[in-house]
Amino acid sequence: MAENEENPQNTESNPIFLNNLTLQSIFKYPILIQHLQSTLPSVSTTIQSPNRQHHSLDTSSSSSLLLMPSWSLSPSLPYIGVKIVTSFPQNSFRNLPGIHATYLLFDSITGKTLALMDGTELTLWRTSCISALASKFLSRENSQVLVMIGAGSLASHLIKAHLSVRPNLTKVIIWNRTLDKARNLVKKLQEEEEELGNVSFEHGETLEEIIGLGDIVSCATSSETAMVKGEKLKEGAHLDLVGSFTPSMKECDDEAIRRGRVFVDNEAALVEAGELVGAFERGVVLPGDVCGRLVDLITDEKIGRTSFKELTVFKSVGSAVVDIVSAQFVYQTYLHNKNL
Structure with missing residues (x-):
């Protein structure tokens, strides 16, 4: 869904939870690549993205907590987003992923929580x-x-x-x-x-x-x-x-x-x-x-x-800019498909 299309709104009282299976059903590599290519140039200057906060959790290991906030100043992208990430490289020895994440999407006009997403899945797709x-x-x-x-x-x-x-x-x-x-x-x-x-x-x-x-x-x-x-x-x-x-x-x-x-x-x-x-x-x-x-x-x-x-x-x-643009794509596509 292009950045300049009308933004569907979530009229439900509770935030939507979008799990990894939902994200997998929405994301396709060529489509997301094209969305990023067409959207990033126009929104990069309108999205505020403070430096990523990186906190070491244990001096004896490389485990860390990362916070990546961003918000848009454009009416065509009325969102605030925050990704919370844990990085545990030693998980490779536990047969577990080293990165776990959650993404929160808010309405930038009202501050309302719109969606909670599997941030790990979001990160895998947007990074690749x-x-x-x-x-x-x-x-x-x-x-x-x-x-x-x-x-x-x-x-x-x-x-x-x-x-x-x-x-x-x-x-x-x-x-x-x-x-x-x-x-x-x-x-x-x-x-x-x-x-x-x-x-x-x-x-x-x-x-x-x-x-x-x-x-x-x-x-x-x-x-x-x-x-x-x-x-x-x-x-x-x-x-x-x-x-x-x-x-x-x-x-x-x-x-x-x-x-x-x-x-x-x-x-x-x-x-x-x-x-x-x-x-x-x-x-x-x-x-x-x-x-x-x-x-x-x-x-x-x-x-x-x-x-x-x-x-x-x-x-x-x-970057938090790519996160919010990818989250926008997921959220709006989900609402569009739901309303068909």
Whole structure:
């Protein structure tokens, strides 16, 4: 549903609860990607989004609580939203997702609570679709091999989102520190053959050997040590960095940043993403060397890929702006379908 369409209102006295199954029935990768592409340029300047609050919960671990509020000043987007997120990286050893979240949507005119959403599901979809949207501008159109580093909850979403914008992809190689998790994800995706088309899925055992095969390399880990060595990336590759959101986290080394034309989802990445913060501190690159934001690519203010051979890098840390735009899409689509 486009941002400028009439906004249906919830006339019910109680907030709507939208669980993960409801969100899955509404979201489709191409549709959400298109909604983000068409909506973000017009609303980015009208949405107020304070810096994300990041609270460490335990000095002996990396568990944290994040609060991401935003509100719109535009009558066409009359919402206030807050996402509450817990990050427990150690959950990988408990066979549980590392990220849990809840999203609250309010009416910005009356302050009324409109909806409570599964914020974890919302985050999985919006994050993967932002990466895929960036890939439309930065990866080669003829990309054939996707290397997926990480096999957590986000990995399958990233794979499917990238496949939706790069239909020439024919092979996906998945690597994870715990090899069984990579094997299990391969098996799951192979069982979805009808949905995913003529794509082969396999797992890789040695990361350094498979990185150089990727036309697109997507990373979704909570690593604090560089997983991707820049010297291993093939000429013309696109590197999609999703996992880090604090200065202590990083998924690639300085060489990958030095070699690449770097774009970010928003300015917060310059102070939150460990890959960039570390590279700035060590003088590998300067903040001014970052080529632009995702919105700059959408509006053609910045040029994406300029040659077949260049290496491109997209670093996302997430934003409350994308959250509220995605929540708007879910909420209005739900009400529209209900009223049919």
